[in-house]
Amino acid sequence: MSTSEADTDAKPVACCSNPWDGVKPGAPPRSTTLPTAVLLGLGLAAWTAAYAIIHPLADWLSFGALGLSRGSHLGEAVAFFLYDTPKVLLLLVLIVFVVGIIRSFFTAERTRAILAGRRESFGNVLAALLGVVTPFCSCSAVPLFIGFVEVGVPLGVTLSFLISAPMVNEIALVLLFGLFGWKVAALYLVTGLTIAIVAGFTLGRMKLERFVEAWVYESMKAEATFERERLGFTGRVRKGLEAVREIVGKVWPWVLAGIAVGAGIHGYVPEGLLASFMGKSAWWSVPAAVLIGVPMYSNAAGIIPIVEALLGKGAALGTVLAFMMAVIGLSLPEIIILRKVLRPQLIAAFVGVVATGILLVGWLFNALI
């Protein structure tokens, strides 16, 4: 624990310690636990009921109320849209809420304390996993990088974290699950983690520390401290709700666009349209997808409509997965930000190794599935 002034002890990290205006910072949150639990239970019950009702409701709306016929282009497209929109939005709300609560346990400082002193290999695995659950914004990549390196987290382990944090994205995971089923979602999760682990380990082996700007190592610290936030049950539920408001509020138009595109494909586009040049047999489609994907930058929700369109028209899964990972995992803005602490040689190695990993994943899936 850092020995700061005594008056800060009651409010360790001021950002979140006091969500209740007018309540003393040190007051125990216990009194609100029961009402919160009841509300949470009611919320979950409402969610379950809503989830159960949307399929029959969508069918009734499209084939009953609107009078569209089953099997027609328009009927199938409308039914798909009316069913998938509430389904994906409900899933999104639930997952973002759960991830928001999980993330309230993992601040960047705490993750750093966990990783400090870890050796490579196991450290890479841990860093990749923590990259999924630690709140991360690519604009914080540099202070985070410095924060990790200055307490002695190995370079390769730090890079594993920086690869996994943007690439394995919970929104992408939910959308893949909702639109393509759990197998595609699981493939995305496992391969994303594997790339982060292997690429970070490889970069660590390459001994690239000399290509980190020298001033970064000037401010080395002896230990990684973190101050635990005392949020209580209500505080964590509140964090989950905040995450829902912030993230779902931001991505829902993308989700709607994605499902609309999907609905159009579902109803109208003949299958196999793209199969000839983005299918399994075209080996060069994977590197092409990565080359196109790296300079592109989009959030995870924005890329899903494209993924859906490509898959729906017959592109191979490996090609599409590679494209998606290249877009959200390697982004030009993040590379430009990282240039402040990494020399061009290290940036080149970073992009090269990660892109190679994505390439191998793409080929692997096209070969296997």
Add this chain to the structure above:
Amino acid sequence: MRIQVLGTGCAKCKQLTANAERAVAELGLAVAVEKVEDIREIVKFSVMSTPALVVDGKVRSAGKVLAPEDVKALLRA
């Protein structure tokens, strides 16, 4: 009183600066909100996520866009 916003110029940092300025105005304080955009200066505060709000040299919030009301609560405390 000295109020600083740490951030390399992303949208969230600008939002926090605006919110802090509003809080300062609503409280009727005669202080300017300083922006710290140089990464080496930011790192000196041992901050790992931006934007961060610093009051009188102490980091009071990191990695979060505080609403004007939250900033006011911080400044009053």
